[in-house]
Amino acid sequence: MAMVDGNQTRQRAKARSGILLDGYRPVAGVADEMVDEAGNPRPVWRDFIAALEDLGPEQLAQRFARADRYLRDAGVYYRFYDKVATKEREWPLAHIPLLIGEDEWAGISAGLIQRADLLEAIVADIYGDNRLVAQGLLPPGLVASTPEYLRPVAGVKPAGGHFLHICAFELGRGPGGQWWVLGDRTQAPSGAGFALENRVATTRALSDIYGDMHVHRLAGFFRRFRDALIGMVGDRDGRAAILTPGPLNETYFEHAYIARYLGIMLLEGEDLTVSGGRLMVRTVSGLKPVGVLWRRLDAAFADPLELNPDSRIGTPGLTEAVRNGSVAMVNALGSGIVETRALLAFLPGISQALRGENLLLPNIATWWCGQDGERRHVVENLDRMMVGPALSARLAFEDDDATMLGAALGPEARQQLLAKLAANGGDFVGQEAVTLSTTPVFIDGRLEPRPATLRVHLARTADGWVVMPGGFARVGDTLDAKAIAMQRGGQAADVWVVSSRPVERDTLLPAERDGFVRSVPGSLPSRAAENLTWLGRYIERSEDMVRVLRAYHVRLAETSDPALPLLADIRDYLEPFGIDVEAAVPAGLIANIDSAVYSAGQVRDRFSPDGWLALRDLSKTVHQFAATVAPGDDATRAMTVLLRKLAGFSGLLHENMYRFTGWRFLEIGRRLERAIQIARTLARLTPDDAPDGSLDMMLEIGDSVMTHRRQYNARSVRRTVVDLLALDPLNPRSVLFQLERLKAEIDLLPGRGVPGHLSPAAKEILRLHTTLAIRDPAEMTPDALDTLAWDIGGLYETLAKTYFG
Secondary structure, eight states: OHHHHHHHHHHHHHHSOOTTTTTOOOOTTSOBSSBOTTSOBOHHHHHHHHHHHHHHHHHHHHHHHHHHHHHHHTTOEEEEEOSSOEEEEEOOEEEEEEEEEHHHHHHHHHHHHHHHHHHHHHHHHHTTTOHHHHTTSSOHHHHHHOTTOOGGGTTOOOTTSOSOSEEEEEEEEOTTSOEEEEEEEOSSOOOHHHHHHHHHHHHHHSHHHHHHSEEOOSHHHHHHHHHHHHHHOOSTTOOEEEEOOOTTSTTHHHHHHHHHHHTOEEEOGGGEEEETTEEEEEETTEEEEOOEEEEOSOGGGSOTTTSOTTOSSSOTTHHHHHHHTSSEEESOTTGGGGGOGGGGGTHHHHHHHHHSSOOSSOBOOEEETTSHHHHHHHHHTGGGEEEEETTOOSOTTTOTTTOEEGGGOOHHHHHHHHHHHHHOGGGEEEEEOOOOOEEEEEETTEEEEEEEEEEEEEEEETTEEEEOSSOEEEEOSSSSGGGGSGGGTOEEEEEEEEESSOOOOOOSSOOTTSOOOOOOTTOOBHHHHHHHHHHHHHHHHHHHHHHHHHHHHHHHHHHOOTTSHHHHHHHHHHGGGTOOTTSSSOHHHHHHHHHHHHHHHTTGGGSOHHHHHHHHHHHHHHHHHHHHOOTTHHHHHHHHHHHHHHHHHHHHHHHHSOOSHHHHHHHHHHHHHHHHHHHHHHHHHOSTTOOTTHHHHHHHHTTOHHHHHHHHOSOOOHHHHHIIIIIOTTOTTSHHHHHHHHHHHHHTSOOOSSTTSOOHHHHHHHHHHHHHHTOOGGGOOHHHHHHHHHHHHHHHHHHIIIIIO
């Protein structure tokens, strides 16, 4: 019924004049994805445009704002680089998807599968028999000079038998409507995860339209690739993992998102080591074998021992593990060689020689200037050429500083280029100037054309290559093709492959009839455990700071006398910890919350979107308060807001986080820090000579004012305050309560000692808990409390030596 109503709506919309299409003018001589030369909507777009017209510009703007809000809430970002610093940019969604008909997509898919097979054959030959060079199909000098030719893996046959497992191809449509391959991506192709987020965000905005149109789903592609990765593991105790350069990489969000989506470990180079010729991951349960590694960093940086010695993100010995065949690399080390721009010049001939067929999807016309005839052709036709580095993997229109458009060169620059071509022709390629098709973007209530390229992903499965049904379109911010690049302000659009009939509603979830494998406990990488522990510590430390600061500003607001002995004592107490109470929101508090965000950012793959949103909201709030809040009553209210947000974040983790090993380390961090802070603050505020009001402040900081009244039915004295906040096993704020929780969680950690014996951490927490449990309040002097805080801090060192080393 909904489909009928939707179709009727579209028919009514077609009868009206198109508001959104008013003024939409394709660029002369340029193909447009949405309309033909006469300005009429192409068949695959007609229903979609009618549905947009029915919504109208105002409602569309509201819906697109909803999509942007989802991306912000989910923490989707893209890291970009300028001359000053590395920055994060909110994900730039182009809200109008690029639509492609199912029949046209079938042709694209066939061409890309053919190309992927060809690239596999080329990589295998370059690192194998070298027949292409021997037969003159590839110049030996070009292969040898390419930085991506990695000699240490020459002759190495990859585990599993294939060099390429996931590829991406950059496509552009020319003026005549033909799709061209602009570049091949085999090194560590990005965009698959962003394609997923684009789909989620776009369907949030256009759910009714998406539901009525027969758009192919993406989940099946990821399910089949995940199954292929797991199937490659081989050993029963092996693991599949994703190797990331780390949070400073421009596409780190995607790495974390894909790892979480597929349920695969996300690792950095320091998480791995090679032992006995096998690649192992350092986990809290000791070294565990990795059977499949999906590499998301450039191959040269993967091993500083044999590849790039300057790498700080690789794993020494990784190349040796690859040679041993103990790990399947996705994609194989050295496979990035086929991204080389000059190689495009030779692919048509190689396809004919190896397969006896023309490329179904031709690449952009390319001439390598290391050959006399090709160099002459480029020089003679310079006005219609782009000339750039032969060994670059970047697309010609992206490489703004190094690639020159012949027609745009002045006389002096032209002569300089000709001289370079004559002297060092092999360093350059000439490529036919790119004219990209345009696709609509929504700007100020109307649609306008912008240039676009399409990135399509292919994954190898047991049944051969599978093509993602859709992809990742990059759309220019202006009509300049160079503005497509994400680093230069381009946008990203979803790609809908539209069928004329209902499509399969694929999902990543297994069918009811399928079996399942529950993850093995203790597979938590040591680095992730350490970051989770410190996240717990930073959050608890922040809460303690906020409680102390709130208590301080309450009293400052009441007395307006910062010289009051109690306030002076608190100032002196906080100063060594970098907390200057002269500022309503001290820099030390901000730095501590920023540290929590950083620790969480190191384990994004293990973090829920809600938890990340709550943490970022906390960080945003504390930075805003730093610029606007004044000491006294204003600061008291601000601290209450921060306390509420801290409690909300902690509650999300406590109620929603699965009780796996990672949660235990997070909980251990929280309990460690709370015990240290309570013991330390007790030592400061409970001496006999403490300023007046210290005990009441201590109860307030310990969130135990009402409990004290109920328990002791008396005014606060040192003995009752110490009993409640140090020794009461039922008070969730007491030191003893924290030690009980620590004992329980440490007892459940993977054993790292002699079987049948307590681990060092278990022995230490047992000693601390037993010692405190038999104490009475009179024994808990300030010196004893300080010693207790110091000993609890030492427990972290024991844990670190056992699990984080």
